[in-house]
Amino acid sequence: MRAISYTKSGGPDVLELTDRPVPEPGPGEVRVKVAFSGVNPTDWKSRAGTDPAFPDGQIPNQDGSGTVEAVGEGVDPVLVGERVWIWEAAYQRPWGTAAEHTVVPARQVVLLGPDPSFELGAALGIPFLTAHRCLTVAESLPDRIGPGSLTGHAVLVQGGAGAVGNAAIQLARWADATVIATVSSPQKAQLAAAAGATHVIDYKQQDVVAEVRKIVPHGVDAIVEVAAAQNAAVDAQVIGLHGAVAIYAATGDQGITIPIRSQMAPNARWQFVLVYAEPERAKAIGVEDVNAAVLDGAVRVGGEAGLPLHVYPLAETAVAHQAVEEGAVGKVLIDVTA
Numbered sequence: 001m002r003a004i005s006y007t008k009s010g011g012p013d014v015l016e017l018t019d020r021p022v023p024e025p026g027p028g029e030v031r032v033k034v035a036f037s038g039v040n041p042t043d044w045k046s047r048a049g050t051d052p053a054f055p056d057g058q059i060p061n062q063d064g065s066g067t068v069e070a071v072g073e074g075v076d077p078v079l080v081g082e083r084v085w086i087w088e089a090a091y092q093r094p095w096g097t098a099a100e101h102t103v104v105p106a107r108q109v110v111l112l113g114p115d116p117s118f119e120l121g122a123a124l125g126i127p128f129l130t131a132h133r134c135l136t137v138a139e140s141l142p143d144r145i146g147p148g149s150l151t152g153h154a155v156l157v158q159g160g161a162g163a164v165g166n167a168a169i170q171l172a173r174w175a176d177a178t179v180i181a182t183v184s185s186p187q188k189a190q191l192a193a194a195a196g197a198t199h200v201i202d203y204k205q206q207d208v209v210a211e212v213r214k215i216v217p218h219g220v221d222a223i224v225e226v227a228a229a230q231n232a233a234v235d236a237q238v239i240g241l242h243g244a245v246a247i248y249a250a251t252g253d254q255g256i257t258i259p260i261r262s263q264m265a266p267n268a269r270w271q272f273v274l275v276y277a278e279p280e281r282a283k284a285i286g287v288e289d290v291n292a293a294v295l296d297g298a299v300r301v302g303g304e305a306g307l308p309l310h311v312y313p314l315a316e317t318a319v320a321h322q323a324v325e326e327g328a329v330g331k332v333l334i335d336v337t338a
Contacts, residue, residue, distance in 0.1 A: 064097030065121030
């Protein structure tokens with residue numbers, strides 16, 4: 001089979017197209033014929049940061065979609081032939097989704113059903129599970145997301161045109177929250193609005209604190225934060241009672257300064273979010289809720305959903321990684337079948 005792999009850390013040029021035997025699923029595993037592989041910032045950061053721990057190298061990319069074609073011991077064979085989406089394939093495992101076939105624990109494939117596209121399935125994983133965690137860590141919010149679960153609550157999505165920002169908007173609107181998104185340009189404002197944001201603020205042209213307070217004078221319940229080092233002062237002024245600032249990204253090892261006294265009054269929480277290390281129960285709930293949103297028709301991809309797709313063939317995985325590293329707006333996918 002064709003597979004992308006790397007044996008040492010470095011830039012996108014360390015990714016090589018290789019020929020490997022089709023893997024056999026072990027106990028508790030399934031083998032998936034991959035249709036699309038999703039590329040996330042953690043994929044290129046892992047590739048650039050450390051050498052693979054596996055002697056045959058690492059196949060990158062955590063997210064994907066495809067069809068189950070074989071199961072290992074202890075897995076119900078009824079799964080064979082099912083369309084699925086894959087999450088966290090390559091975390092502490094050599095088999096990512098940038099290959100024609102991959103093997104993963106059975107719990108890390110989720111039934112996609114007959115209608116959602118494989119492109120949508122490959123776009124779920126890390127962005128949507130991250131967004132779910134960001135939307136459920138505040139004490140003022142429930143730990144499950146579903147229709148009506150966020151009625152009467154307000155969410156601020158800092159960076160509403162990004163992949164996680166888009167996911168947060170879609171999930172929060174499905175749950176009936178008031179969603180305020182910040183963006184840096186009119187073009188990105190259109191994407192956030194297409195995703196479903198109730199209000200969109202251009203932070204380069206408008207005073208975010210003033211605009212948020214006009215919409216929700218008491219402050220927001222959750223902030224989905226992509227750039228805490230730049231936005232901490234704003235976040236501290238708009239967080240509401242028992243709200244949480246959920247920080248899921250950073251450039252390098254930046255620091256933040258939090259005004260202690262003003263955050264004590266609302267009992268605010270500043271929460272760091274990394275899907276791979278989040279509590280297992282929270283992760284399991286996230287998978288269930290995200291899949292419920294998909295099956296409910298509440299999740300979309302493409303420009304009309306505020307998430308333009310950038311699709312590359314498997315042989316151009318290095319180019320796809322570079323696009324994500326350079327901040328491509330939308331979702332980068334690899335068409336493994338091309």
